[in-house]
Amino acid sequence: MTMSANDQNLRVLVIDDNQTIHEDFRRILQAKAEDKNLDQARAALFGDPPRVRELERFELDCVYQGQAALTLVQRALKEGRPYAMAFVDMRMPPGWNGLETIERLWKEDAGLQVVICSAYSDQPWDEIKERVGRNDKLLILQKPFNGIEVLQLATALCRKWDLAHEVAGQLDELSGLVDERTAELQCSNDQLTQTNVVLVRTVADLEAAQAEILRQNDELERLASRDSLTGCFNRRAFYAQFEKAFAESCEHDTELICLMVDIDHFKRINDQFGHAVGDQAIQAVASCLSAGLRLTDTLGRYGGEEFCLMFPRTLLAEAPDLAERLRIQVETEAGDRVRTASRLVITVSCGFSSTVFGARTPLELIDQADKALYAAKEGGRNCVMALDPIIAGANALEQVEPQVRRITPLLSGPPDSR
Amino acid sequence: MKNDTTTDNRRILVIDDNVSIHEDFRKILVPPKDSDLLDQARAALFGETPSLPPQEHYEIEFAHQGREGCSLVQSAHREGHPYAMAFVDMRMPPGWNGLETIEHLWYVDPDLEIVICTAYSDHPWEDVSRRIGNTDKLLILMKPFNSIEVVQLANSITKKWNLRHSVQRCAQELLVLLKDMQEFMAARRQEARAGVRQ
Numbered sequence: 124m125t126m127s128a129n130d131q132n133l134r135v136l137v138i139d140d141n142q143t144i145h146e147d148f149r150r151i152l153q154a155k156a157e158d159k160n161l162d163q164a165r166a167a168l169f170g171d172p173p174r175v176r177e178l179e180r181f182e183l184d185c186v187y188q189g190q191a192a193l194t195l196v197q198r199a200l201k202e203g204r205p206y207a208m209a210f211v212d213m214r215m216p217p218g219w220n221g222l223e224t225i226e227r228l229w230k231e232d233a234g235l236q237v238v239i240c241s242a243y244s245d246q247p248w249d250e251i252k253e254r255v256g257r258n259d260k261l262l263i264l265q266k267p268f269n270g271i272e273v274l275q276l277a278t279a280l281c282r283k284w285d286l287a288h289e290v291a292g293q294l295d296e297l298s299g300l301v302d303e304r305t306a307e308l309q310c311s312n313d314q315l316t317q318t319n320v321v322l323v324r325t326v327a328d329l330e331a332a333q334a335e336i337l338r339q340n341d342e343l344e345r346l347a348s349r350d351s352l353t354g355c356f357n358r359r360a361f362y363a364q365f366e367k368a369f370a371e372s373c374e375h376d377t378e379l380i381c382l383m384v385d386i387d388h389f390k391r392i393n394d395q396f397g398h399a400v401g402d403q404a405i406q407a408v409a410s411c412l413s414a415g416l417r418l419t420d421t422l423g424r425y426g427g428e429e430f431c432l433m434f435p436r437t438l439l440a441e442a443p444d445l446a447e448r449l450r451i452q453v454e455t456e457a458g459d460r461v462r463t464a465s466r467l468v469i470t471v472s473c474g475f476s477s478t479v480f481g482a483r484t485p486l487e488l489i490d491q492a493d494k495a496l497y498a499a500k501e502g503g504r505n506c507v508m509a510l511d512p513i514i515a516g517a518n519a520l521e522q523v524e525p526q527v528r529r530i531t532p533l534l535s536g537p538p539d540s541r
Numbered sequence: 542m543k544n545d546t547t548t549d550n551r552r553i554l555v556i557d558d559n560v561s562i563h564e565d566f567r568k569i570l571v572p573p574k575d576s577d578l579l580d581q582a583r584a585a586l587f588g589e590t591p592s593l594p595p596q597e598h599y600e601i602e603f604a605h606q607g608r609e610g611c612s613l614v615q616s617a618h619r620e621g622h623p624y625a626m627a628f629v630d631m632r633m634p635p636g637w638n639g640l641e642t643i644e645h646l647w648y649v650d651p652d653l654e655i656v657i658c659t660a661y662s663d664h665p666w667e668d669v670s671r672r673i674g675n676t677d678k679l680l681i682l683m684k685p686f687n688s689i690e691v692v693q694l695a696n697s698i699t700k701k702w703n704l705r706h707s708v709q710r711c712a713q714e715l716l717v718l719l720k721d722m723q724e725f726m727a728a729r730r731q732e733a734r735a736g737v738r739q
Contacts, residue, residue: 236697248689256689257596259700263690265683271666272681279654279701282677286704293711300715304722311729 132207132284134199135277137185138192138224139212139240145185148210151270152181152277181277188215189224196231205232207284208277210264213241222254225261234287235260236280242266350424352402353409361423361431362485368421368435369485372478380434380442381488382475383496384412384449387504389428396464404428404469407460411452431489439477439509443530446473446507450531454505470505472496474527480512498527506531550625550706551699552600552617556610556642557630557658563603566628569688570599570695597696606633607642615649623650625702626695628682631659640672643679652705653678654698660684 137148184206186192192209199205209228213221221239228235237260239251255261262280264272348360356364365381372379386392386408393401405428412430413422425431434445450473457469474495482488491510499508511528555566602624604610610627617623627646631639639657646653655678673679680698682690 248687252689252692256692257696258693259696262680262693262697263687265687265690269666269681269683271670272683274670275680278675278677279680279698283697283701283704286701286708289708290704290711293708293715297711297715297718301718304726308722308726308729311726315729315732 131281132205132288133180133281134182134184134204134206135281136192136195136206136209137183138187138189138209138215138221139185140187140215141212142187144212144240147270148185148273149183151273152183181281189219189221189227192224193227193231196228196235200232206235208236208238208280210238210240210273210276213239222250225255229260234284236262236284238262238264238276238280240264240266240268353406353424355409355413355430356421356423358423358425358431361421361425364421365423365431365433365489366485368433369478369488372435377436378438379478379488380437380439380445380475381477381492382432382434382442382446382449382473383425383489383492384408384430384432384453384471384473385496385500386428387470387472387500392467392469396467400461400464400467403461403463404457404467407457408453408469408471410460411457412449415449415452431492439479442475442477443507443509446475446509447530449473450505450507472499472504473507474499474509475507476510480510495527502527502529548703548707550623550703551597551695552602552622552624553695553699554602554604554610554613554617554624554627556604556607556627556633558605558633558636559630560605562630562658565688566603566691567601569691570601572596596692597699599695599699607637607639607645610642611645611649614646614653618650624653625699626654626656628656628658628691628694631657640669643673647678652702654680654702656680656682656694656698658682658684658686 135148135152137145139145139148184195186195189211192211196206196209211221211224211228215221215224219227221241225237225239228237239255239261241251241263242265251263262276264276348356350357355361368379371377386404389401389404392404405424408428409422409424409430412432416422416432417434419436420432420434423431432449434442437445450471453469453471458467461467461469474492474497476482476488476491476495478488480491482491495508495510499506502508507530508527509530511526553570555563557563602613604613607629610629614624614627629639629642629646633639633642637645639659643655643657646655657679659681660683680694682694
C-alpha cells in the first residue's frame with residue numbers, strides 16, 4: 124500500500140442503478156464551493172469561527188452496476204489507493220443484486236466498509252443476515268434517506284477505515300522501528316566490544332610494561348647494591364645493612380660480631396700473575412667466604428682485597444670458630460678455584476670484634492675489627508685475631524694499647540713461607 | 542484511560558426514556574444463550590458448518606434520561622472500563638434532548654461512539670448539523686428501526702472504537718519503547734565514554 128498512515132482515505136464508491144441517487148450522493152458528499160465561501164465570509168464578518176469545520180472532500184465514484192464496481196475496486200487496489208467504503212443499493216437489475224455485489228467486492232478487498240441501501244419494500248432482512256450478517260464492516264441505510272445520515276456514515280466509515288489501516292501501519296512501523304533500533308544497538312554493542320578488546324589489550328600491555336619496569340627496578344637495585352666482580356654486597360649496601368643490624372643489636376641487647384678479612388700478599392699475586400688472576404683470587408675468596416656463611420650472616424666487599432662480614436645475634440664465644448672456619452676454607456680451597464694459575468696459594472688474615480666491647484657506632488665496631496685484622500697481619504698473616512680488651516666492658520679503643528688475642532694456633536713451620 | 546486490558550470493548554449504553562425500547566435493544570443485542578447453541582447443535586447434527594459467525598457478546602446497560610446516561614458514562618470512563626458506544630434517543634422529556642445529551646457525553650468521554658435514534662419529525666437537520674459539527678463518531682438511526690440495523694451498528698461501531706483504542710495504545714507503546722531505547726542507548730554511550738576514559 125503506497126498510502127502513508129497520515130493520509131486520509133476519503134474514497135467513496137456509490138453503486139446504484141438510479142441516476143438521481145448518484146446526484147443525491149454528490150450533493151451530500153461533495154460540499155459546494157459557495158457553501159464554504161459563505162461560511163468563511165460569515166466567520167470573517169462576525170469573528171466567530173465556523174461552527175462546522177470545513178467538510179471533508181470525499182472522493183466520489185458512482186457506478187450503476189455491481190460488475191462495474193468490482194472493476195473499479197480492483198483497479199483502485201492495483202493503484203494502491205483502495206476505496207474506504209461503498210454505498211450499495213439492494214436492487215440493481217439487470218446485474219448482481221446488492222448482496223452478490225458485496226460478496227464479490229469483499230472477495231477482492233476485505234477491508235472495504237459497506238453500507239447497504241434498501242427500501243422497506245425490499246424486505247431483504249433475513250437474506251442479508253444469512254449472507255453477510257454479523258460482519259463488522261456492514262451497515263444498513265434505509266431508503267428514503269436523509270443527507271445527514273449519508274454524511275455521517277461516510278465520515279464515520281472513512282475514519283474507521285483509516286483507523287484499521289493505522290493499526291496495521293503502526294504495527295509495521297513498530298516492528299520496523301524495533302528492527303532499526305536493534306540494529307543500532309547491535310552496532311553500538313559491536314563498537315563497545317571492540318573498544319573493550321582494545322582496552323583489555325592496552326591494560327595487558329600496561330601491566331606487562333609495569334612488570335618489566337618492576338623487574339628492571341629490582342635488577343637495578345640488585346646491581347646498585349652488588350659488587351660487580353664478586354656478586355656480594357658492595358661497601359655502601361653492606362654498610363646500610365650493617366647499620367640496621369647494629370641498631371637492632373642495641374635495641375634487643377644482642378651481640379653483633381664484625382669480621383674483617385684481607386687477602387694476604389694480594390699485591391704480590393697481582394704482580395706475579397697479572398690483574399686477571401688477581402680478580403679471580405678475589406672472586407675465589409668471596410665464594411669461599413659466602414659458602415661458609417649461615418643464613419643470617421652477611422658478606423660485603425669492603426675495599427680492593429678486603430671483605431667485611433657480620434654475624435648478628437652471635438655470642439663472642441661462637442665467633443672464633445666461625446672465623447677460623449672461614450680462614451681455613453679460604454686456605455684450603457681458594458687457590459684451587461683460580462684455574463688459570465696452578466698451585467696458587469691464597470690465604471687471608473682476619474680480625475673480629477663484638478658489640479660487647481662497647482662500640483657506640485657501627486663504624487667504631489668496624490674500626491675495632493680492623494685493629495684486630497692489623498694485628499693479624501702483624502702476627503704473620505693467615506690467622507685470626509680477636510679484639511681482647513684488658514678491661515671487659517670498657518671501650519676497647521680508649522684503652523692505651525688495644526689488646527688482641529690470637530685465635531689461630533701457631534704453626535711449627537716458619538711463618539715466612541706464607 | 543486507566544485500564545489497558547480492555548482489548549475488546551463491547552460495552553454499550555442505551556439512553557431512551559421508553560422502557561420498551563430498552564427491551565427491544567436487549568432482545569436484539571443479547572439474544573438468549575441457546576440460540577447460538579441451537580446453531581451449533583444443528584451444525585453438529587447435519588454436518589453443516591454454521592452459516593454465521595457467532596454473535597458478539599455485548600455488555601449492555603440502560604439509562605432513561607440524558608443526565609443519568611451522562612453520569613454512567615462519566616463513572617465508566619473514570620473507572621477505566623468505558624463504553625464503546627451509546628444509542629441515544631432524540632426526544633427524552635422532561636430532560637435533555639438527544640443533542641444536549643450528546644454534547645454532555647462527549648464532554649465526559651470524547652472517544653464515545655454515538656448513534657442517535659430519531660424519527661423524521663424530531664428535529665430540523667440543519668440544526669443537528671450545526672450543533673454536532675464535523676465528527677466521525679456520530680451515526681443516525683431512523684425510527685422505526687429493524688433489528689439487523691442495530692446488530693450491524695453495534696458490531697461495526699464497537700469495532701471502530703476498538704480500532705481507535707488500538708491505534709492510541711500502539712502510539713503510546715511506540716512512545717514508551719522509543720523513550721526506553723533512547724535511555725538505553727544514552728546509557729550505553731555513557732558507559733562507552735567512561736570505558737574509553739579508564
